[in-house]
Amino acid sequence: MIEFELNGRRVALSADPATPLLWALRDHLAMTGTKFGCGMALCGACTVHLDGAAIRSCVTPLSAVAGRKVRTIEAMEDDAVGRAVQKAWIEHDVVQCGYCQSGQIMSAVELLKRTPQPSDEDIVAALSGNLCRCGTYQRIKAAVHAAARELAA
Amino acid sequence: MRYEALMQRLAQMPGEPQPVGGLVLSRREFLKLSAGAAFALGLYTVPAAAAEAGQASKPSEMPDAFIAVHGDGGIVIQVNRLEFGQGVYTALPMLLAEEFDGDWALVRPHLAPAGDAYKDPFMGMQMTGGSMSVKNSWLQYRELGARARAMFVAAAARRWGASPAACRTRNSVVLGPGGRHASYGELAAAAMAEAVPEQVTLKAARDFVLIGKPTRRLDSPAKVNGREQYGLDVHLPGMKTVLLAKPPVFGGKLGRWDAAAARKVPGVVDVFPVPLDRGAGGLAVVAEGFWPAHQGRRALQVQWDTAGLEKVDSARQLAHYRELAGTPGLVARDDDISALDKAMHRLRAEYEFPYLAHAPMEVLNCTLHYHGDRCDIWVGTQFQTMDQMAAAKVLGLKPEQVAIHTQMAGGGFGRRAVPTSDYVAEAAAVAKSWRAAGHGEPIKVMWTREDDLHGGYYRPAYLHRVDIGFNGSGRIMGWKHMVVGQSIAAGTAMAPFLMKNGIDHLVVEGIVDTPYRLPMRLEVHQPEVNVPVLWWRSVGNTHTAYVMETLIDELAQQSGQDPVAYRKELMQNRHPRHVAALDLAVARSGYGRRKLPKDHAWGVAVHEAFGSVVAYVVEAALDNGRPRLLKATAGVHCNLAVNPLTVRAQVEGAALMALSTTLPDNAITFEDGVVQQDNFNTYQIARMDAMPEVDVHIVPSADPPTGMGEPGLPPLAPAYANAIARLTGKRLRRLPFDLA
Numbered sequence: 001m002i003e004f005e006l007n008g009r010r011v012a013l014s015a016d017p018a019t020p021l022l023w024a025l026r027d028h029l030a031m032t033g034t035k036f037g038c039g040m041a042l043c044g045a046c047t048v049h050l051d052g053a054a055i056r057s058c059v060t061p062l063s064a065v066a067g068r069k070v071r072t073i074e075a076m077e078d079d080a081v082g083r084a085v086q087k088a089w090i091e092h093d094v095v096q097c098g099y100c101q102s103g104q105i106m107s108a109v110e111l112l113k114r115t116p117q118p119s120d121e122d123i124v125a126a127l128s129g130n131l132c133r134c135g136t137y138q139r140i141k142a143a144v145h146a147a148a149r150e151l152a153a
Numbered sequence: 154m155r156y157e158a159l160m161q162r163l164a165q166m167p168g169e170p171q172p173v174g175g176l177v178l179s180r181r182e183f184l185k186l187s188a189g190a191a192f193a194l195g196l197y198t199v200p201a202a203a204a205e206a207g208q209a210s211k212p213s214e215m216p217d218a219f220i221a222v223h224g225d226g227g228i229v230i231q232v233n234r235l236e237f238g239q240g241v242y243t244a245l246p247m248l249l250a251e252e253f254d255g256d257w258a259l260v261r262p263h264l265a266p267a268g269d270a271y272k273d274p275f276m277g278m279q280m281t282g283g284s285m286s287v288k289n290s291w292l293q294y295r296e297l298g299a300r301a302r303a304m305f306v307a308a309a310a311r312r313w314g315a316s317p318a319a320c321r322t323r324n325s326v327v328l329g330p331g332g333r334h335a336s337y338g339e340l341a342a343a344a345m346a347e348a349v350p351e352q353v354t355l356k357a358a359r360d361f362v363l364i365g366k367p368t369r370r371l372d373s374p375a376k377v378n379g380r381e382q383y384g385l386d387v388h389l390p391g392m393k394t395v396l397l398a399k400p401p402v403f404g405g406k407l408g409r410w411d412a413a414a415a416r417k418v419p420g421v422v423d424v425f426p427v428p429l430d431r432g433a434g435g436l437a438v439v440a441e442g443f444w445p446a447h448q449g450r451r452a453l454q455v456q457w458d459t460a461g462l463e464k465v466d467s468a469r470q471l472a473h474y475r476e477l478a479g480t481p482g483l484v485a486r487d488d489d490i491s492a493l494d495k496a497m498h499r500l501r502a503e504y505e506f507p508y509l510a511h512a513p514m515e516v517l518n519c520t521l522h523y524h525g526d527r528c529d530i531w532v533g534t535q536f537q538t539m540d541q542m543a544a545a546k547v548l549g550l551k552p553e554q555v556a557i558h559t560q561m562a563g564g565g566f567g568r569r570a571v572p573t574s575d576y577v578a579e580a581a582a583v584a585k586s587w588r589a590a591g592h593g594e595p596i597k598v599m600w601t602r603e604d605d606l607h608g609g610y611y612r613p614a615y616l617h618r619v620d621i622g623f624n625g626s627g628r629i630m631g632w633k634h635m636v637v638g639q640s641i642a643a644g645t646a647m648a649p650f651l652m653k654n655g656i657d658h659l660v661v662e663g664i665v666d667t668p669y670r671l672p673m674r675l676e677v678h679q680p681e682v683n684v685p686v687l688w689w690r691s692v693g694n695t696h697t698a699y700v701m702e703t704l705i706d707e708l709a710q711q712s713g714q715d716p717v718a719y720r721k722e723l724m725q726n727r728h729p730r731h732v733a734a735l736d737l738a739v740a741r742s743g744y745g746r747r748k749l750p751k752d753h754a755w756g757v758a759v760h761e762a763f764g765s766v767v768a769y770v771v772e773a774a775l776d777n778g779r780p781r782l783l784k785a786t787a788g789v790h791c792n793l794a795v796n797p798l799t800v801r802a803q804v805e806g807a808a809l810m811a812l813s814t815t816l817p818d819n820a821i822t823f824e825d826g827v828v829q830q831d832n833f834n835t836y837q838i839a840r841m842d843a844m845p846e847v848d849v850h851i852v853p854s855a856d857p858p859t860g861m862g863e864p865g866l867p868p869l870a871p872a873y874a875n876a877i878a879r880l881t882g883k884r885l886r887r888l889p890f891d892l893a
Contacts, residue, residue, distance in 0.1 A: 016419065019444045027394070027442030032386035033379020035563070036443070037514050038602045042833035045514060073379035086377040093369050093798050096806055097238030098376030099514040099563025105377060128840045131833060133514045133564050134238045135809025137844035139802070 004065045006031075007075035017063035022046045024062050025072065033073040033102050037131065044130030047103035048072045054110040056129075073102040081109050084150045088143040096134035104130045108144050117148050191341030193218040194301050194349065195270055219270070219297050220249060226325055226338030228255045232262050233271035233290065235281040235535050235569065236372060237513070237562035238806070239862040240799035243371045244287050245294050247795060251363040252298030252355060255337065256325035262371055267537035267557035279537040282570045282688065284763035284860025287795050291857055292355075299353035301344075308343035309335050358793065358855045367798040372561070384533040384560035387520045391594035393422055395583055396446040396601070398436040399429060400457040402464055402826035403609055403683050407434040408456035415452040420445025423590065424453070427582050430575035430609075431685065437583045439596065447601070463683035464826025467614070470682070471505065474616040474637040478503075482635060482676035483654065485661045490674045493631025496622025500707060503619075505887045506638075506696045507820035509612035509689055510836060515563020516605050519580035522595035523588050527554045529595075532577060533562025535570035539646070543574030547581035566810070567688040571610060572645035575685075576600070606836050607828045611821050612689030613639040613682075615660075617700045627712030627719060629671040636660055636697075639686045640679040655679075659688065663697030663867065668731050668761065669705060669723040683826070690810060691863040694762040698867030699874070699888070702758035706875040707884060716757045716875065717744070730790040733852045734768040735759045738788030741850050742770035750774075753783070756876025758868035764859035765791040767804065769868050771845070773876035779892060780877045782812060782845040785869060789849060792856035800861045801849040807865030808847045813839040815870050819889045 003012045006029070013028055020039075025031045025048075034057055037045030041056035048057045049071040050064075076082025085108050088094075095101050104127060111118055111126035118126070123144050132140070195218040221229040230249050236242035242262045250260050265271040265279075272279045275289045302322055309327035310317040312335065321328045325337040337344075358365075375381040400406065412424035420441040427437040436453060440446035520531040521544075528548055534540045537557050545552045562569060571577075580598035587596055600608065615638035622630040640657035642648045651658050658665075660677055667673070689695060709719035717739055721732055735757075739745065744755050752775040759768035768788040773780050787804050794800045813819050818837040822829045830836040874885045885891070 016444065023442060023444045026386075027444070030388050031379075032382070032388065035383075035514070036385065036516065038833050040602075040832050040834065043514065043602075077378055089377045090369065090373045093373065093802060095238075095370065095373050095376040096240070096802060097514065097562065097564040098372065098381055099383060101376055102379050124842050128842050131514065131838060131840060133512060133566075133810070133838060135806030135839070135844070136802070137809065137841040138805055138847055140841070141844075 002062050002066045004067060005069045007071055013062065015062060017061060019062045020058050021048065021060045021062055021065055021070065022057040025057065031072060031074055035099055035102055037100065042131075043100070044103040044107060045100050047106040047130065049106060049110060052110070052113070054107050073106060076105060076109060079109065081112050081147070081151060084147040085109050085112065085143070088147040088150065092139045092143040092146065094136050094139040094143050096136055100130060100132045104132065104140055108140070108147070111144070112148055112151065116151060118144065191222060191224050192301070192345045193221040194297065194304070195219055220253070220301050222337050222341040222344070224338055224341060226256065226259050226336055228253070228260045228325070228337070230260060230262050231265040231271065233265045233273070233279065234286045235533060235559060235562055235565065236264060237281070237533065237565040237569070239286070239803060240370060240796060241281070241286045243368060244796045244799060245290055246371065247363045247368060248291065248294035249298040251361055252295045253302045254322035254324065255298070257363060259325055260371065264559040264561065266559055267541045272538060278539065280570065281535040282567065284765065284862040284864060286860065286862070287858050288764065288860045295355050296353060299355055300349055303350045303353055304344040304347040305337055305340050307347040308340045312343065364795050365793060365797070368796050369798065381561055383515050383563050384520065384531060385515055385518045385563070385599060387531045387560065387597060389520065389522065389595040392520070393439045393441065393594055393596050394443050394446045395596050395598040396438050396450045397427065397429070397579065397583070397598065397604070398438065398450050398453055398455060399604070399607070400433055400435060400459060402457070402459040402462050403685060404431055404433050404462050406458040407436065408458040410436060410456065411454040412436070414454070415449040418445050418449040418452055421449035423587075423592075424449065425586050425590065427579070427586055429579055430573055437586065439587065443599070459826065462826065465682060465684055465823040466825060467822040470614065470823070471616065473680070477637045477678040477680065478616055478618040478635045480678075482678040483656050484674070484676055485656045486665050486673050486675040488672040488674060490631030490633055490672050492672070493620070493622035493633060496630040497624045498622070498711065500621040500623065500704065500711065501619070502704060502884070502886055504617040504696070504700050506615040507822065507888065508614045508684065509695075509814065509819070510606050510821050510830075511566040511568035511689055512605060512836065512838060513562070513564030513566060513568055516600040516602060517568070517576040517608070518597060518599040519577050520595060520597040521580055521584040523548060523584040525588065526550070527556070528581070528584065529556045529558065530577070531558045531560050533560045533565070533569055534577065535565055535567070536574065539572065540574045540577040543578045544581040547578050548585055566690040567692070568610060571687065572647060575610065602832045606821065606830050606832065609685035610687035611684065612695055613641065613686040615696045617696070619700065619704060621704065621708065623708055623712065625712065627708055627714050629708065632671050632673040634664060634673060634675045635677070636664070636675070637678040637680070639682050639684070641686050641688055641692070643679065659693045661697070662693040663760065663762065664701060667701055668728040669720070670725050670727070671723065684823070690807070691762050691866040694760060694863075694867035695814070698758070698760040698762070699871045702760060702868060702871035703874050703884065706757065706871070706878070710878070720757070720759060730766045730852070731759055731761065731768070734766045734788040734790040736788065737850050737852055738768040738770045738786050741788070741848065742772070742786035744770045752880065754876045754879035756872040756874065756879065758872035758875060760868040762864040762867050765789070765861055765864040767864045767868055769808070769872040771869075771872045771876050773873060773880060775880050780880060782873050784846040784848065785872070787847065787849045787865065788852065789861070789865070790852045790854065791859045791861050791864070792854045793858045794851045795858050797851055800851055803861045804849045804865035805847040807863065808869045809839055809844060811866045811869035812843060812845070812873070814888055815873060815890045816843065817889055
């Protein structure tokens with residue numbers, strides 16, 4: 001039995017401790033906002049926060065999150081930075097297929113918590129691990145800046 | 154006109170305006186139904202044969218509504234296409250709501266299931282592709298909205314004893330004489346009792362309030378909070394996850410296998426052989442979720458039988474294509490090029506393009522619940538009709554016994570439009586065996602990224618060899634062009650519509666129909682190769698535009714002419730939309746007026762695909778000796794832009810996808826029949842650091858819209874290459890770019 005805190009609630013799972021957190025979320029907890037894209041930490045679609053740090057849940061075994069705090073895209077509406085980012089995403093019409101955007105948003109939220117007024121270079125550095133096949137990068141950049149401005153206001 | 158003829162026409166003359174009015178209406182019947190709503194209106198296209206035989210349709214066979222209005226005013230609009238990023242989930246409801254005068258805030262789109270009503274009105278099948286959604290549903294969705302509106306007006310007029318002509322509509326409200334008004338929600342049940350009008354008048358463009366207005370996507374809220382359900386997110390009680398073990402060479406068969414270790418993995422439920430696409434064989438690993446399925450698949454001991462199969466080797470293939478290029482091929486265009494040999498100057502060039510994987514971010518998947526006498530399928534597909542037929546065939550059912558619930562898809566770019574229905578038919582085969590083994594639970598068959606990159610259906614590899622004779626002023630005396638590469642349409646159900654005299658239009662589009670006036674002899678070789686191939690965003694234009702637009706640019710440069718002026722001169726005033734797009738990109742980029750810093754250069758290209766024209770003027774720079782694309786200014790001519798916000802987004806995205814094709818490791822290659830790329834570490838797609846600024850401008854127009862899902866892609870790579878040639882003097886003739 002592995003226990004951790006997920007979006008502010010305690011969960012206990014009896015699963016193979018080697019199970020990647022991604023699949024514990026998706027298959028065991030039916031929380032499908034976190035996406036599978038590559039399984040090798042190459043695309044960032046599975047990004048979640050572990051004790052506040054953006055991590056790739058597809059290569060993070062369940063055993064590594066025991067006793068720690070996990071936050072996913074489903075909790076971003078309850079987070080001031082998360083809400084600002086989501087609002088900016090909608091206002092900039094960022095999404096296309098949208099599949100990578102949970103991961104993009106999780107990386108962006110972590111960046112803004114760490115660096116409230118990021119430069120273009122900061123954004124590229126923080127989000128270059130998040131692939132978007134639809135090519136929404138330009139709008140993501142603009143939306144991150146907009147969210148930063150809103151949070152500073 | 155028969156569907157076949159229409160399809161051929163659409164395929165060969167993508168810029169042709171669509172038939173209007175009478176033709177569309179004569180094939181249609183409308184039906185009223187109660188789909189859990191107070192008001193619901195549907196329509197279907199009478200099959201050509203039935204229409205010609207004068208057969209009456211039976212509404213009971215077509216229980217599909219396009220628009221439903223609920224008592225609370227909610228307007229549910231069925232979208233008869235796949236939404237996979239291109240924006241139809243917003244654009245098609247805009248068309249309907251415009252004529253309906255519905256309150257946009259009350260519109261709730263829904264992706265339509267497979268159904269005859271939802272077939273493309275011109276293609277005779279339910280599909281998403283060829284940048285056709287808005288173009289082909291432009292009248293269909295507006296007519297639906299206008300008919301529904303007339304019924305609400307009639308209901309209100311009847312209630313008030315007024316003349317319908319004295320009533321107006323605005324924002325889901327009917328306004329009548331004497332200040333009377335009633336909302337669509339309260340009128341819904343009464344509107345249902347009204348006759349569907351025979352004739353409706355559509356709005357004039359000047360009266361549009363939604364169409365042409367930049368409109369934010371309706372799918373954004375659910376896509377930023379994780380609640381959107383994609384195919385891979387389908388979760389059903391008792392559902393199992395299935396991974397397939399497939400042979401390393403296309404068409405390989407299952408040899409000796411041992412699943413003892415796989416079965417010992419906790420969570421693995423069953424392992425059994427399953428027939429695969431194109432006559433191959435493999436194993437299905439059924440498990441309680443992905444992780445045990447993955448562990449189980451890794452634990453399999455399998456010997457594959459690949460004897461007698463062609464084992465493609467990319468280096469050998471290139472050598473073979475070069476040999477073929479030197480031999481006579483099928484003639485696709487045969488102008489008089491006798492002046493070529495007498496020309497003062499010659500330009501000879503050979504181009505190479507690799508296989509490309511679509512690599513949509515959401516891996517392929519298909520969930521089935523097979524009940525023996527019927528089957529429910531949840532899948533993100535561009536080809537509902539064909540997939541429904543394919544699954545029915547595998548399961549021994551009639552197509553109408555197979556319900557396809559169209560799922561939101563995480564990209565596709567053509568990979569979810571498969572004439573063989575590979576991923577759906579394979580999943581159906583698994584479901585069949587699963588049920589035969591006595592199981593009743595639903596199954597989700599999913600691919601991994603490795604399965605995706607290994608799984609075939611790539612943009613084919615191509616070789617072009619071109620020999621051009623021109624004089625000192627750049628006048629082209631003769632253009633001899635050879636294309637070598639696989640046909641996409643050959644052997645598929647689409648072949649009769651897309652192939653003429655043995656030549657696949659998808660191999661030569663973008664060359665055979667070039668807007669430039671030049672004498673051309675075009676030949677093709679379409680070798681059969683043991684690699685499944687498919688359309689990939691903008692299809693033939695992915696390579697033909699590159700060859701044409703870099704060569705035209707080179708001719709301009711060699712004859713000392715401005716690349717924009719030279720292009721316009723070669724078009725000889727016959728292509729006003731090309732010129733308008735080019736002029737707009739030139740004007741907004743500052744080309745010819747703004748002086749660029751040292752080590753910066755302009756690049757230009759223009760290309761028409763699927764009836765829309767996109768021109769790019771790009772600015773590239775040398776950054777420590779390496780080229781980098783800084784900015785792309787696009788001029789777009791898609792006639793009336795229904796949702797300019799989406800048009801801009803599609804061009805931004807297409808530009809980035811095109812840029813990916815120039816970057817290192819954006820190629821699928823083979824050794825001994827085996828794909829050499831496994832995941833995003835060896836098949837690289839552009840990351841944020843590569844993104845240039847993309848600035849999109851749309852030529853104003855009131856003509857019926859043409860599509861924009863693909864046309865932004867073809868001219869970007871050649872525009873960038875043209876800029877690099879001016880920076881480095883090097884003409885890049887191989888993709889991805891070799892900048893070493």
